[in-house]
Amino acid sequence: MKVRTCEECGRLLGEGVSELCPQCYDSLDADFDRIRSFLDQNPGLSCNEIAEALDIKVRRVLRLLRSGRLEGLKVTGLSCARCQQPIAAGVLCPACADTVRRELSSLDSPLRIHHTPGWGAGAWGR
Numbered sequence: 001m002k003v004r005t006c007e008e009c010g011r012l013l014g015e016g017v018s019e020l021c022p023q024c025y026d027s028l029d030a031d032f033d034r035i036r037s038f039l040d041q042n043p044g045l046s047c048n049e050i051a052e053a054l055d056i057k058v059r060r061v062l063r064l065l066r067s068g069r070l071e072g073l074k075v076t077g078l079s080c081a082r083c084q085q086p087i088a089a090g091v092l093c094p095a096c097a098d099t100v101r102r103e104l105s106s107l108d109s110p111l112r113i114h115h116t117p118g119w120g121a122g123a124w125g126r
């Protein structure tokens with residue numbers, strides 16, 4: 001059995017629990033509420049500006065964005081890691097996500113993923 005730990009605090013996770021422990025989920029929930037009410041008053045901010053203004057780690061803001069929970073809010077500053085086209089959530093635009101998926105599944109061709117600044121570890125498989 002695979003041992004899984006919380007991505008935020010490293011605590012051991014029980015089976016069937018997703019990537020965060022209940023405590024970190026709660027604090028992420030609290031951050032989410034703060035971000036949302038902040039965005040209501042200050043629409044159109046980038047992830048970095050939100051993180052700085054609220055003293056929340058950028059990766060937390062990004063985690064919430066990637067999970068789709070901030071969808072519909074006017075967050076700017078997210079762009080596709082490959083073609084730089086603005087996207088609402090995630091790391092890649094749908095077209096590039098499709099291309100990468102095809103490249104990854106093609107066993108004959110070597111991986112040709114271009115590393116872009118801001119392409120953080122953990123961009124995959126979330």
Ligand SMILES: [Zn+2]
Nearest residue numbers: 006009021024
């Ligand atoms: Zn935790």
Ligand SMILES: [Zn+2]
Nearest residue numbers: 080083093096
């Ligand atoms: Zn793209």
